[in-house]
Amino acid sequence: MALDDRSKTRDFKVIGTRPVRPDGIDKVTGRAKFGADATAPGMLTGRVLRSPHPHARIRRIDASKAEALPGVKAVVTRADFGEVPEDVFDILDNCMAGEKALYDGHAVAAVAASSPAVAKRAAKLIEVEYEPLPHVTDVDEAMKPEAPALHEGRTEETVPEGMSPNVISRVQFGHGDIEAGLAQADRVVERTYRTAATHQGYIEPHACLASMGPDGQADLWCCTQGHYLVRNTCAAILGMEQGQLRVTASEIGGGFGGKTTVFLEPVALALSRKAGRPVKMVMSRSEVLRASGPTASSSVDVRIGMTKDGRITAGFAELRYQGGAYPGSPVDMGSMSAFAPYDLENVRTVGWDIVTNRPKQAAYRAPGAPMAAFAVESAIDELAKGFGLDPLEVRLKNGADEGTKASYGPTYPAIGLMATLEAAKSHPHWSAPLGKGQGRGVACGFWFNFGGDTCVSLNITPDGTVTVSEGNPDIGGSRASMTMMAAEELGIPYDQVRTIIADTGSLGQNEVTDGSRVTFAVGLATIEAARNAKREMCRRAAMVWGIDEEAVVWEDGAARPSGPNAGEHPPMTLAEIAAIASNTGGPIAGHYEVNAEGAGVSFATHMVDVEVDRDTGATKILRYTVFQDAGKAVHPSYVEGQFQGGAVQGIGWALNEEYIYGDDGVLQNPGFLDYRVPVASDLPMIDTVILEIPNPGHPYGVRGVGETSIVPPLAAIANAVSEAAGVRMTDLPMSPPRILAAIENG
Amino acid sequence: MSQIHVTTSINGDQTEFLCEPDETLLDVLRDRLGLTGSKEGCGTGDCGACSVTVDGRVVCSCLMLGAEAEGHDIGTIEGMAEGDKLHPLQEKFLQEAALQCGICTPGILVAAKALLEHNPAPTEEETRYWLAGNLCRCTGYDKIIRAVMDTAEDMRRAS
Numbered sequence: 001m002a003l004d005d006r007s008k009t010r011d012f013k014v015i016g017t018r019p020v021r022p023d024g025i026d027k028v029t030g031r032a033k034f035g036a037d038a039t040a041p042g043m044l045t046g047r048v049l050r051s052p053h054p055h056a057r058i059r060r061i062d063a064s065k066a067e068a069l070p071g072v073k074a075v076v077t078r079a080d081f082g083e084v085p086e087d088v089f090d091i092l093d094n095c096m097a098g099e100k101a102l103y104d105g106h107a108v109a110a111v112a113a114s115s116p117a118v119a120k121r122a123a124k125l126i127e128v129e130y131e132p133l134p135h136v137t138d139v140d141e142a143m144k145p146e147a148p149a150l151h152e153g154r155t156e157e158t159v160p161e162g163m164s165p166n167v168i169s170r171v172q173f174g175h176g177d178i179e180a181g182l183a184q185a186d187r188v189v190e191r192t193y194r195t196a197a198t199h200q201g202y203i204e205p206h207a208c209l210a211s212m213g214p215d216g217q218a219d220l221w222c223c224t225q226g227h228y229l230v231r232n233t234c235a236a237i238l239g240m241e242q243g244q245l246r247v248t249a250s251e252i253g254g255g256f257g258g259k260t261t262v263f264l265e266p267v268a269l270a271l272s273r274k275a276g277r278p279v280k281m282v283m284s285r286s287e288v289l290r291a292s293g294p295t296a297s298s299s300v301d302v303r304i305g306m307t308k309d310g311r312i313t314a315g316f317a318e319l320r321y322q323g324g325a326y327p328g329s330p331v332d333m334g335s336m337s338a339f340a341p342y343d344l345e346n347v348r349t350v351g352w353d354i355v356t357n358r359p360k361q362a363a364y365r366a367p368g369a370p371m372a373a374f375a376v377e378s379a380i381d382e383l384a385k386g387f388g389l390d391p392l393e394v395r396l397k398n399g400a401d402e403g404t405k406a407s408y409g410p411t412y413p414a415i416g417l418m419a420t421l422e423a424a425k426s427h428p429h430w431s432a433p434l435g436k437g438q439g440r441g442v443a444c445g446f447w448f449n450f451g452g453d454t455c456v457s458l459n460i461t462p463d464g465t466v467t468v469s470e471g472n473p474d475i476g477g478s479r480a481s482m483t484m485m486a487a488e489e490l491g492i493p494y495d496q497v498r499t500i501i502a503d504t505g506s507l508g509q510n511e512v513t514d515g516s517r518v519t520f521a522v523g524l525a526t527i528e529a530a531r532n533a534k535r536e537m538c539r540r541a542a543m544v545w546g547i548d549e550e551a552v553v554w555e556d557g558a559a560r561p562s563g564p565n566a567g568e569h570p571p572m573t574l575a576e577i578a579a580i581a582s583n584t585g586g587p588i589a590g591h592y593e594v595n596a597e598g599a600g601v602s603f604a605t606h607m608v609d610v611e612v613d614r615d616t617g618a619t620k621i622l623r624y625t626v627f628q629d630a631g632k633a634v635h636p637s638y639v640e641g642q643f644q645g646g647a648v649q650g651i652g653w654a655l656n657e658e659y660i661y662g663d664d665g666v667l668q669n670p671g672f673l674d675y676r677v678p679v680a681s682d683l684p685m686i687d688t689v690i691l692e693i694p695n696p697g698h699p700y701g702v703r704g705v706g707e708t709s710i711v712p713p714l715a716a717i718a719n720a721v722s723e724a725a726g727v728r729m730t731d732l733p734m735s736p737p738r739i740l741a742a743i744e745n746g
Numbered sequence: 747m748s749q750i751h752v753t754t755s756i757n758g759d760q761t762e763f764l765c766e767p768d769e770t771l772l773d774v775l776r777d778r779l780g781l782t783g784s785k786e787g788c789g790t791g792d793c794g795a796c797s798v799t800v801d802g803r804v805v806c807s808c809l810m811l812g813a814e815a816e817g818h819d820i821g822t823i824e825g826m827a828e829g830d831k832l833h834p835l836q837e838k839f840l841q842e843a844a845l846q847c848g849i850c851t852p853g854i855l856v857a858a859k860a861l862l863e864h865n866p867a868p869t870e871e872e873t874r875y876w877l878a879g880n881l882c883r884c885t886g887y888d889k890i891i892r893a894v895m896d897t898a899e900d901m902r903r904a905s
Contacts, residue, residue, distance in 0.1 A: 020840045027848030028836040030783015030823035034849060037782040117766070201883045203787040203795055204849040253785070253849025254883050285788040476846035476884060637843035641885055645846065648886030672792035672881065680887040681871075681878040 002598075004699045014488040015700060018637045021480040022498060023251070032251045035207030035223030036282045043209070044073055044112040046271050046281035047119035048264070049126050050291060051101030051108050054357040054665025055135035055148065058101060058108060058128060066111055066125040071118035074275035075126065077109045081237065081270065088236045090326040094360045095237075095266050101130065102150055102325035103357050104666045105290030112271040112279045135357040135665040139299050139322035142166040142356045150325055150355045166355050168327040171335050173408045174348030178303075181314025181346030185305025189382050193375040195714070195732040196658035197297040197322075200364050201649070201677045204253020205288045210268035211278035216240065218269060220247045225259040225473055226512025231504045237266040238273070245269075248503040249473040256649070257363030258293055260512045289670040293362020294659060296321040296329040298371040306383040310394040314346035315339045315407075319372060322354040323361035329353045330361070330368025333448070336408035337711070338372035340446035341395070341417055341603060343404040357665055363514060365646060366447045366707035370653065370714050374732065377443035377715030382728060391442050391719070392425050395605070399444075416629025416693035416703075417444065417603035423689050424605045429625045438611045438622065441719030445604045445711025449704040450515025451596030451697075455508040456525040458486060458533050460588040464575025466490065468529070469502040470522050471510030476645075476706070477638040478518045484634055485523045485700070489530035491557035492574055508593055516704025519634055520695070521596035527699050533590030540584040541572045598697020602704060604628035606647060606712035612724040614743060617736030619655055619721055625687040631695040631703030642705045644686040650713025652678045654721075658733050754815040756781070757825025765812035771805075772796045774812035775822060783823035783852045787881065794880030797853035798822045804860045806879075823852035826859060835859055835897045844893035846884035854880045858894045866902055870895065 004010070026032040063075040078098045097106045109126045113119035134148035141147055142164065149165040158170040182188055208222035218240065224230050227247040235242045252259065264281040272279040283292070299320045305313040317338045323329025335351035349372075384394040399421060400406065402414050424430060424442065434440055457469045468486050472478065479499040487494045511517065534554040541559035542549035551566035552559050558571035581588050609623040626643040633639040656676050660668045669675045694701025714732060722728045727742045749764040756779070765774050775781040775798070784807055787793035791806040798807045799821035826833045835858050838844070845851045854877060861868055861876045868876065873894050874887070882890060 018843065021843070023848075024840040024845075025832075027845055027851050028832065028839050028855060029827055030781070030852045032848055033782070034785065036786065037776075201881075202847075202849075203793055203881055203883055204785065204847070205787070251849075252847060253787075254847045256883070282786075285790065285793075477843065635843075637889070638846070641843060641846055641889060644886035644888045645884045646886075649883070671790055672788045673790065677881060677883060678886075679878045679881065680874040680891060683874070683887055685891070686886050686888045 003694055003696045003701050012488060014484045014494055015632065015634050016636065018635060019480065019484065019494045021477050022483055023474060023479050034204055034253050035250045038209045038221045038250065040209060040211060040278035043278045043280050044114060044275055045116045045119045046110055046112045046268050046279045047123045048107045048267065049109040049123045051097065051104065051106040053101055053130055053132050054104045054137065055133040056101045056130040057133060058097060058099060059131055060129040061109055062127040063109065066122040069118065069122050069125060071114035072111060072122045073114065073277060074112045074271050075109060076267065076270045076274060080274065082239055085236050088233055091233060091262060092237045092266065094326060095263055103359050105287065105359060107267065107291065110267045110271060112275045137356050137358055137661040137665055139297055139320050139354050139356065142322060142354050143320065150357065154327060168353040168355060171332045171351040173335050176346030178314045178316045178346050178348050182303065182305040184307065184313040186308040187383060187386060188303060188305045189379045190303045191379060191730055193300045193302065193378060193730045195298045195371045195374060197294045197358065198653045198657040199289055199294040199675065200256035200258035202254030202256060202258055205283040205285060206263050206292060207282040208265050208268050209278060209280045210265065210272045212269055212272045214276065216244055218245045220245060220265060220269065221250055222247065222265055223250045223252045223259060225252065225255045225475065225514060227473065227504055228471060228510045229260065229512050230262055230265055233262050234266050234269055238269055246503055246505045249501055252473045252475050255475055256365045257367060257514060260363050260514050261293060263292055285672060286670040289675055290667050291359050293360055295364035295367065296323045296361050300371065300375040302375045302379045304379045304383060308387050310384065310387065310389045310397050312342060312344055312398045315342065315344055315376065317349045317372065317375060319349065319351045320354060321368065322356040322358065324358040325355055326360045327353055327355060334368035334372035337369040337446050338376050339407040341400055341444040342398045343400045344407060347407040365649065365710040369445065369447060369711045370650065373443065373445050373711045374714035374718060377712065378718050378730065381441065381719040392421055395444055396421050412601065413696050414693055415601055415603060416691050419691045419693055420603055420605040420627040420629060423627045423691060424607055427625060427689065429607050429623060434609060437614065437724055438609060439720040439723030440607065440609050441716045441723065442605060442607050443712040443715035443719060445708055447516065447602050447708040447711060449520065449599035449602050450517045451521045451599045452511030452515070452517055453509045453595050454521045454525045455510055455593045456522060456529045457507060457591040458526065458529040458589060460533060460574065460578045462578055462581065464578040466492065466497045468497060468499040468526055469506060470499060470526065471502055471507045472513045472518045472522050473501055475513055476641065477635060478522065480638065481519045481634040482522060482526045485526045486530050489527050490534065490574060491555065516602065516706040517599065520599050520698055520702050520704045523634065523702055524596055524698055525592045525594055528592035529590040531590065532592060533588060536588050536590065537574065537577045540577050540581065543584055544572065545569045600631055600695030600697050600703040602629060602708040604708045604712055606716040608716045608720050610717065610720040610724055612721055612739060617740035619734060619739065621651055621684055623684055625689065626709060627689045627691065628705065628708055629691045629693050629703060630705045631698065632692055632701040633690050634702060636690060639690055639705050640688045643688045643709045646709025647686050647713050648678050648683060650710045651717060654714045654717040654732055654734060656733050656735060750813045752813055752816050754817065755819045757822060767813060769812045770808050771810040771812045771815055772807040775807060781822055781824050785849055785852060794857060795850050795853045797856045797880065799856060799860055802860065802863065804857050821856065823856055826855060833859065834901055835894065838893045838897040842889055842893045842896065844885065844889040850880060850882045854882065854890060861894065862898050862901065866898060868895065868898060
């Protein structure tokens with residue numbers, strides 16, 4: 001879908017304004033229904049029994065005592081699930097362990113009972129005989145040939161012989177000649193960088209309510225980023241036809257990628273099938289941290305060469321990501337994005353996907369990219385500062401622009417990286433003075449953005465208002481942006497359009513709310529659905545006027561005659577056409593179905609000032625500014641919100657957050673007290689600068705904005721802390737003990 | 747274990763309920779009284795999504811037993827608007843887009859209302875420390891802090 005020519009200069013009436021979101025009142029009054037807020041008549045409570053071992057063979061499960069407890073209506077184990085298609089095998093095995101428990105917290109059985117108290121007692125009565133096995137949780141340890149192996153026979157052909165079976169696959173990207181490029185450099189930085197696993201930290205734990213009848217039809221309510229994916233996955237796991245399972249998405253209390261798969265849902269359906277009653281399941285926070293999908297931890301080697309005038313002659317990175325107990329870490333996307341902001345002759349990345357005895361990773365906002373950017377942007381900063389060069393100038397000198405062949409293959413169309421760098425350079429933040437013990441860091445970040453399968457149905461009601469049905473859970477204001485795009489296109493006021501999130505029975509397939517795709521792809525489909533409705537309304541007006549439909553145009557919310565032979569007719573408004581729809585052929589609707597392409601890549605530059613306390617090792621964020629290209633900001637407040645939220649998640653990742661496993665392989669900090677996400681008193685205001693370089697692939701120029709904002713902060717903060725502390729920080733999080741140790745070791 | 751009979755006031759309405767001795771006030775509100783606006787984000791008093799007021803003081807309802815509500819005045823998010831008139835904080839949160847997913851919003855509004863009753867002119871630092879027990883993972887807190895301070899200013903002007 002090409003950018004409208006007139007979008008470059010047009011005066012938008014609704015796009016770019018800041019109306020109140022349509023779901024706002026419900027969310028400030030407590031009326032909005034989230035995952036755990038639903039009930040059903042006869043509802044049971046489901047509860048999962050989890051492995052206390054990081055790695056163990058399951059020898060025997062005896063549920064007879066639990067089943068005998070009054071109030072217990074069903075117990076399920078892996079034996080209650082049949083053979084499943086290969087593409088959902090790991091997902092099922094993660095939801096309910098088979099032969100082995102593969103991490104601390106892995107589900108091994110579940111119970112449904114008449115009350116939460118009975119379910120809790122019953123879970124304790126399930127007897128599981130484990131044979132504990134050696135375990136490994138560190139990515140570099142897991143690669144060693146002698147490391148305990150989680151699986152056999154899962155290694156792909158890309159992996160050389162003789163490596164640990166925990167090494168699943170190898171990817172490679174790039175072009176040019178690294179060694180020749182490094183030979184041209186005046187200096188080469190070669191370092192290893194490590195990041196800890198972090199969790200998305202959504203405040204709403206996973207929750208669902210499943211109801212399956214003896215006829216095999218089922219309803220499922222859950223908090224998810226993609227109810228169509230939940231339907232397809234659960235249907236495959238339970239051996240159902242997709243059409244027999246209707247999934248309704250609740251309001252969603254944060255996801256950030258972590259709700260793009262299933263954990264409880266297939267278990268709740270299996271319990272409901274067995275008990276013949278609705279079953280509700282809600283995770284505790286401890287379960288969320290132990291057994292949902294945190295992101296990968298990483299270990300990355302970087303070699304970058306630079307001339308003394310700041311030209312990067314070659315860039316190489318070898319990335320090792322552990323993605324938990326099953327294949328599929330985001331190392332491929334890390335490898336593709338590591339050098340994406342730069343125009344390089346010689347660039348190569350190699351990525352390794354590793355399994356360990358940790359929970360299976362799920363997507364986390366720009367999955368794989370922040371760790372890669374941390375390594376590359378740190379090395380570039382070190383080189384620039386070593387030559388006494390301005391780190392923004394160095395990035396401007398090497399930055400990618402329209403026509404650059406990206407390190408991962410494609411040639412860029414119009415992109416916004418340079419605009420973000422120029423805006424950063426001219427911003428007052430860049431020239432503000434710093435105090436003693438303070439440092440300033442900058443870094444760039446990239447994200448691909450996605451499109452994907454999308455359906456939108458737009459209906460004209462008899463009184464001339466408009467309803468939009470779309471299939472992507474609204475995770476941060478997307479109902480507002482769809483409503484705005486429909487109103488803009490139809491030429492009617494914002495408050496005459498209402499957007500709902502339809503269940504899986506009401507629309508065709510919709511890709512998950514991921515890849516920063518919703519405002520782009522669902523927006524595009526909404527615009528096209530509105531255009532289809534306008535064409536039909538013009539046809540109806542032509543019929544009334546007795547003229548050719550080609551002689552009717554849609555302007556400012558009304559059909560108007562156009563052209564020399566159209567004749568004189570007063571405009572017919574949307575409401576007037578709607579009122580007579582029944583007499584002109586029936587109800588009027590527009591719909592649009594597409595696998596959306598042309599999402600338009602996204603770039604950002606972040607700038608941060610910090611102060612490091614050399615006595616305690618504590619870091620304070622003093623000032624933070626985000627510069628990011630939004631293509632076209634549909635609702636600027638929510639664009640700013642995405643910039644700010646991503647930056648602060650990045651601050652947590654850089655300074656505090658970390659999955660801590662003991663030698664026993666057990667997660668030591670499964671709660672918000674010890675897994676400490678940033679709180680209000682940790683932070684300053686987060687300033688934002690929205691750049692608008694139109695995406696050539698969207699009618700209004702929209703690019704996704706949700707994910708890029710978490711890519712630069714890790715490196716930007718590390719660069720600032722390194723300057724303030726006077727020592728290069730290479731391991732995240734930069735917690736006070738690590739900073740103190742680094743200062744002491746000089 | 748027999749259930750306990752409790753008489754209390756919730757959002758100004760006299761309310762009676764039976765609860766288990768070990769049942770939290772949050773579970774009573776959500777599961778027995780249908781007041782699901784208070785959310786459970788952690789169950790350990792770390793996230794503030796279950797914030798309610800007890801005699802005007804902000805409390806994590808997941809850390810208080812239902813039986814302890816006897817004789818007290820409980821305030822929840824459902825009691826914040828008066829009929830169809832939103833509280834100025836609710837209005838401001840909508841106008842300034844101070845929420846994204848909305849799961850932390852009820853707890854933050856309850857806590858912010860108590861702040862403004864306690865201190866009608868909070869500084870940014872006072873606002874940040876008052877709300878430090880209410881986690882928000884979406885917004886980075888910027889628009890929340892601004893909305894609370896802007897509301898305080900509006901309310902001072904109006905009074």
